[in-house]
Amino acid sequence: AQSVTQLGSHVSVSEGALVLLRCNYSSSVPPYLFWYVQYPNQGLQLLLKYTTGATLVKGINGFEAEFKKSETSFHLTKPSAHMSDAAEYFCAVSVRSNYQLIWGAGTKLIIKP
Amino acid sequence: EAGVTQFPSHSVIEKGQTVTLRCDPISGHDNLYWYRRVMGKEIKFLLHFVKESKQDESGMPNNRFLAERTGGTYSTLKVQPAELEDSGVYFCASSQSSRELNEQFFGPGTRLTVL
Numbered sequence: 001a002q003s004v005t006q007l008g009s010h011v012s013v014s015e016g017a018l019v020l021l022r023c024n025y026s027s028s029v030p031p032y033l034f035w036y037v038q039y040p041n042q043g044l045q046l047l048l049k050y051t052t053g054a055t056l057v058k059g060i061n062g063f064e065a066e067f068k069k070s071e072t073s074f075h076l077t078k079p080s081a082h083m084s085d086a087a088e089y090f091c092a093v094s095v096r097s098n099y100q101l102i103w104g105a106g107t108k109l110i111i112k113p
Numbered sequence: 114e115a116g117v118t119q120f121p122s123h124s125v126i127e128k129g130q131t132v133t134l135r136c137d138p139i140s141g142h143d144n145l146y147w148y149r150r151v152m153g154k155e156i157k158f159l160l161h162f163v164k165e166s167k168q169d170e171s172g173m174p175n176n177r178f179l180a181e182r183t184g185g186t187y188s189t190l191k192v193q194p195a196e197l198e199d200s201g202v203y204f205c206a207s208s209q210s211s212r213e214l215n216e217q218f219f220g221p222g223t224r225l226t227v228l
Contacts, residue, residue: 004155036219041221042221043116043117043204043219043220043221043222044204044206044219045219046216046217046218049216090156092156099144099146099161099208100146100158100161100169100171100172101146101148101156101158101217102158103148103155103156103157104155105154105155106155106156
């Protein structure tokens with residue numbers, strides 16, 4: 001069975017500072033990994049995904065994530081936070097044999113001026 | 114191109130009543146998914162349609178929940194009778210093909226409150 005753990009229900013960073021949102025997963029088979037973002041009053045939007053190949057994945061809005069198999073991690077980073085990044089971020093995993101997404105609990109990113 | 118739409122955006126009902134949520138996927142998307150997020154918890158998978166067929170309904174919590182996708186277009190999720198623990202945000206998503214792993218596009222969700 002697959003599971004996802006996101007460390008920290010809330011993360012607060014200053015504008016311009018590094019953003020680091022942590023995600024660890026467990027999966028008995030090679031996983032597909034995703035980060036989704038939900039801005040206030042909007043639906044979930046895909047930020048980036050890892051399927052196969054290059055382990056450093058670049059997404060929209062300057063975000064990237066690195067798949068580290070040995071650490072079972074897929075942490076999300078952005079070098080410089082912007083006020084518009086304030087949102088809730090979700091890490092999710094799926095496997096080839098079924099396509100349901102298994103989700104972490106979400107992390108609310110707060111940007112301080 | 115229109116995205117995934119869901120109706121209503123909010124619904125407040127009393128325990129024991131019936132509610133029907135609707136999802137219109139992106140045109141041409143064969144795959145339709147329902148997910149639910151109970152307050153403070155993670156998003157949970159409910160079920161997956163391929164066209165009008167239920168591919169996987171392992172996440173449906175109990176038989177008070179009935180999902181349909183007649184004609185393989187829009188889908189409805191009926192809760193009858195609603196209980197307090199059914200409160201949460203119900204998300205619908207669609208994707209083009211399940212032969213490869215395709216991105217799931219999500220609707221804005223329906224916030225259901227059962228009093």
